[in-house]
Amino acid sequence: MKRRVVVLFMGLWTGAAPAAAQPVNKACFPISELHSWRTLDTRTIYARVGFDRVIRLDFSNTCSLLASPGWHLLTWTRGSTRACSPVDWHLAMSQPLPDTFSERCFVTKMRLLLPSEVDLLPPQYRP
Helix, strand or coil, X not given: CHHHHHHHHHHHHHHHHHHHHCCXXXXXXXXXXXXXXXXXXXXXXXXXECXXXXXXXXXCXXXXXXXXXXXXXXXXXXCCCEECCHHHCCEEEECCCCCCCEEEECEEEEEEXXXXXXXXXXXXXXX
């Protein structure tokens, strides 16, 4: 009987370990849950997902429109409507009418911030 308890405990412990060891940046969510965003600079934005999560998106290119007032973030999907990695993002920045100039921004890093990291963000960068 004691051996069964030990085997059961070890099975539960080893089954729980991979879930606990998953990196924070492997979070998936529907792109439709993207509610608000703020720019850190022309290569980084913070975006609120749902009500309680904030992700950081880093771009490979400089998105110069992030430095201009009145820009809009455009998102679209091909295939899945979920974002799980940088490859899933299709983003562009656009100026308001009448200019309607748009610029593609290529996401290279996507990271879900811990609540303690969100608390440390200055208010002007918090989405």
